[in-house]
Amino acid sequence: MSRIYTVQDVIARMEKIAPAELACEWDHVGLMIGDASAEVKGILLALDVNDAAIDAALENGANMIITHHPFFFDPVTEIDYRTPRGANIRKLISNDIHVFSAHTNLDRAATGVNHALAEKLELVMPTSLVGVDVGLCCSVGQESMTLFGFADLVKEKLGASGLIFNTDKEREVSRVFVQGGAFDEESIPVLKLYRVDVVVTGEMKHHHMLELEDAGIAVIVAGHEVTERIVMPSLQEQLLRKMPKLPISVYEGHKW
Numbered sequence: 001m002s003r004i005y006t007v008q009d010v011i012a013r014m015e016k017i018a019p020a021e022l023a024c025e026w027d028h029v030g031l032m033i034g035d036a037s038a039e040v041k042g043i044l045l046a047l048d049v050n051d052a053a054i055d056a057a058l059e060n061g062a063n064m065i066i067t068h069h070p071f072f073f074d075p076v077t078e079i080d081y082r083t084p085r086g087a088n089i090r091k092l093i094s095n096d097i098h099v100f101s102a103h104t105n106l107d108r109a110a111t112g113v114n115h116a117l118a119e120k121l122e123l124v125m126p127t128s129l130v131g132v133d134v135g136l137c138c139s140v141g142q143e144s145m146t147l148f149g150f151a152d153l154v155k156e157k158l159g160a161s162g163l164i165f166n167t168d169k170e171r172e173v174s175r176v177f178v179q180g181g182a183f184d185e186e187s188i189p190v191l192k193l194y195r196v197d198v199v200v201t202g203e204m205k206h207h208h209m210l211e212l213e214d215a216g217i218a219v220i221v222a223g224h225e226v227t228e229r230i231v232m233p234s235l236q237e238q239l240l241r242k243m244p245k246l247p248i249s250v251y252e253g254h255k256w
Helices: 007-017 051-060 084-094 104-108 113-120 147-158 185-193 206-214 231-242
Strands: 030-033 043-046 064-067 098-101 124-127 136-139 175-182 198-203 218-221 248-250
Touching: 007 030, 007 064, 007 098, 007 231, 030 084, 043 051, 043 231, 051 064, 051 084, 104 113, 113 124, 113 136, 113 175, 113 231, 147 198, 147 218, 175 185, 185 206, 206 218, 231 248
Parallel strands: 043 064, 043 248, 064 098, 175 198, 198 218
Antiparallel strands: 030 098, 124 136, 136 175
């Protein structure tokens, strides 16, 4: 007889992977919609809850969606079914779909977003830097690579539609700092101190790109989504090791 898992059982396993206490103070993580005592028949992993993700859950027989971006971030003051947001809330509740989100706690987790990003880019020796809240410093695994040769690898491995650079000057790179999603500018002084060669991130403000260029640090901006969605297969694998009989699928937007 197959074991029955509840929403709380799934939450307990997510807490092992990405403890809630790792989340930033301003963040909102945890159970967004649902009943912790309800039975879970299947899980869909997605960056966000949108209409297509809900449809994918229904087609896959999943009654729980685990997202990276919180479904509720700002306080909800009204639920108008005529709006896309309100319609999605209604659709989730009417179909008994439970929603759980792990955001900055998954960014900071030992097997979270940035480790998955480093692994996807075939980087080695991922290390946290003292004074840096989120992100990892890694090596390219060879003595060095050319910047634009490494950029080609980034584009290919992430399936990015395009890249944004802060420089047009070719150079050798060895030490890489990765931070999926939005770049945290508070890490800049530490990146200068450690003489990082290149930063790979999902998005960065223009003036921070210029500041890093002045410090001799190249920047490759690959897109918020593509630098974070790579954690979903890793999360799927981690959950399946603990709940092997539970159907767990990944929704990537254009494919799932």
